[in-house]
Amino acid sequence: MDRQQRWVRVPPGRQRQSLQSLPLRSLQLPVDVVDSLAEVGIDSIGKLLRLPRVSLQERFGSIVPLQVSRLIGDVSDPLTPLNGSELLAANHSFEMPVLGREIDSTYFRTLIERLVHQCLQPLVNTNRGVSSLQVRFDANEGHGPTVIEVGLYKPTVQVRHLVDLVMLRFERARLPREIIDVSIEVMSVGPLPYRQQNLFRGPTQSDISRFEILLNRLVSRLGSGAVVEPRLLADIQPEASWVAAPVVSVIGLSKSHCSGHLLELSRPHFSKPVVGPSRPTFLLSSPRLIDVPSLSADGLPVRFRWKGQFHVVMRSRGPERIETAWWRGPTVRRDYYIFETDHGGRFWMFRGLRKRSWFLHGTYG
Incomplete structure (x- = not known):
């Protein structure tokens, strides 16, 4: 199955400038190294590039200058295919092209339910759920596909909830004039959240579930960049000591490093915050x-x-x-x-x- 690609074009000689705002975790450094760098105020690639590599190696070991060299192209960095789970995907091809504007929502929901159910079958008894998925509408030759991406606050295996989120995006999607194929691809999976059962029925578990459903629906309606939460950063300057981070990360195709394998999703790592003696409300x-x-x-x-x-x-x-x-x-x-x-x-x-x-x-x- 062909994947939609997203690219960023960087003019020659502008590589360093385009990389400066990226966080340190983009370098795939060990967590303890990222924390150590954050303690001295280094929380972005731009700040790291201003330091001499010799001093970086003396203080943090060879991994930091090596990753920097790989990033800016001084050292070759061939990609090795990962050994992971097979791609979870399902598709439906129409015998004749279907007009996008004439797709009935009831029929489409039934179709999506069947495809989602097929994708979830391999996850049964693995204690894993879907963290993000992609619905793709392929058109005739000469026309690009329409892609709907759905991300979740926590992994789930609830077919109905996943279909509800897809339908929210479907209502606002601009479909191709003629559709020849509809496919679903699971982009990332994660461990299912464990919740202790209460001896006496209480509101805790149902409230948490309603909260997660609300977040997922808001993200599907407004987009992942519109639903954020504050995260503290290791920066002594007050206005730079926090970031508005999306509560739901829609794992796009640009973050999938290998075709045919699932991405095991984990929550993003943020450096330990620097808290002063007294901060305003x-x-x-x-x-x-x-x-x-x-x-x-x-x-x-x-x-x-x-x-x-x-x-x-x-x-x-x-x-x-x-x-x-x-x-x-x-x-x-x-x-x-x-x-x-x-x-x-x-x-x-x-x-x-x-x-x-x-x-x-x-x-x-």
Whole structure:
């Protein structure tokens, strides 16, 4: 079965620039090495490439410079086929081309149920379920296929739930004018979640199941990039210490490294977070420059204006200095303070050590 391909074209000489934003896990480094690099502020390939390879080898071993050399093409990296499970797929070919706009949803649902059931049969008694799958509508020659991808929060073997998710995407899909074949391919599998049975019936298990169903339906309706959760990162700079990560990863074809084998899906690994002594309840996406008309003798705000209202500082605590490492690029140097005002508010503000301006970065509940 031919697979749909996704490619990224990189102009000659732009390889390094296009790779800089990728996370370290893209290098397939051991987890302990990724954690060690994160502890010194290295959480992306771009930051790693700024460091000399000799020092990397002395501190982290030969695996880091070797993977870097493979990534930028200094060392050959031939791909070896993986030994894994056979591809789980099923297809239905029509005797005559079917007009896409005339496909009846009831008939299509029945067809998808049968194909999904065929795909799930090899997973019986293996304690594994489907994490992502792909539905493909092939057209006549000269027309590309339409592909529907479905990802799940947790693996499942429930045919009805998988079909419901496919139908949500089917309602918004632009089908080919004439369809000659419909196929389903399981892109990734994972261990089924184990849930302890309750002695007395309670809402726990059913609530968790409803929550997972809701997440899967939201992702199918809105797309994986629209349903996210905050994940802490190992970065001392507050606005760079978290990332909005999709709660459901739709494993696309670009992540399948070998044809004819399943991808065993695992949850993405995130480095250990760096947590400061006190952080605000609400953190602004980026610091906001604020008007400070009067300062005390030691240079701290006596009052400041935020959202058109003046606040008089009653108490302050600080400073907490936050300074990023040199290998991250432009250095960030800030002194953070917690200011309590006459209106009962608590504000997390900092003074830049270069321009000496004051910025608001967050507020406490």
